[in-house]
Amino acid sequence: MKNILNLFLLLLASFCFSQSKTEICIIGNIHDSVPNYHPKILFSILDKVKPDIILHEVDSKGMKEYESGIGITENEIKASNSYLKKYPGTLRFPFDFEGRNQYRKDRGMVPTDNLTVKLIDSLYKAKQLAPSEMKIYESFTNTTKDLMKIAELSPENFNNTATDQLSEKRQNAQYSELLKIVEARPEFANRFVVKPNGEKISYRNGFKLMSGFWDLRNHTMAQNIYKIAEKYPGKKIVVLTGFLHRYYILKELKRINNGTYVIKEFYD
Template structure:
């Protein structure tokens, strides 16, 4: 009976260890309320997971606004407020790139990013793109449409490995493939916007900067999540983010994880 008892004790120890490990749930969201996804649905998800900590995709100023009842419009904060009302001891923190919006404006990434995509679209409709560029743009638009259809389904459908892969393909199409068009075509070097400091920046340069910022922002968000997990061990943490970010955050968390936490899905 010695060995069965030893095996039982090992299993018990492993179980206790797993019970005391930090759990992270990265929930991809649709920010605006729609019939298939609204604050009540997200609240029910939170109430099922019962997190100790909720992380919001805002910076410290955005979190301060939330706490002061400013800009309470999106699904995440409405559901979070309902959860906090039921569980007042819940902690909430921001995890986004600090000063995100102003950072992008100051460097001219905004509005050159959207203006560049609009220009590509107008060139496409005017049949002025080269065949290889047409292929790139159609891949981008087709993948976008595919995700829009998935976003009409229940949240499990835009929170899984398959959809994560489609999101990665779509974002790669935007920030790597479309960049090939803006870098090659002269139209993007001849159109400019004026930055807050009065300097001009071309569509080409602004779009290139935004493409790099996609990586920087997501990597920073993952580090911020990791730091919260490190500071608050053995807790359940729910990360509320746009579902296009989910694949990148999960990939980064898995890369930097040193065994301090486990990643779970809300429906497991």
């Protein structure tokens, strides 16, 4: 009888511990309102999950702009504002790389990243790429098109393992495979932009920096989420991010988790 009682108490303690664990739900978003995904849809998801904390893909400056509501059109903040109005006790925090936009401009990642992809596209259309380079670019564009089709569906379709895998393939194509073209061809070493400090940087070097920043940014975002989960144990946290980031953040959160939290989908 005593052994049965001890077993019951152990199971009860384990149950209570599991109930108190922090829950993290990563919702991949389309930032702009479209017929299949707009603030009302996201609000209904939030209202179903009922988070205690909402994390936004902005830095501290961006969070202040979000909270001001001036000129803000993104799905995430509109839905978040509606949720906060219904549940005033909800906490909201930024989780992005601090000073993200200025950091990229100061180092010349912007606008060299977009200019580089445009140049690759123009070389492709002019049939000036080598066969292996054409294959790389076609894989990148085809994967992008596949994701764009998925983004026209309901949010469950761009918040699942299959889409995460496709997003990872697409981002690896952009920041690893396209880089092979950039490093191999002289066009990208001979075109430049001027950074805010007046220094010139080549398309090649700017794109290489942006490729590295993709990893740095996602690692930083996952670490920031982890820190908030540690600071607010037992809470339900929703992370609102672009769906192309979802695979990376999930992978990092699973890697660094020391038992602090459990990860759930909004439709579980």
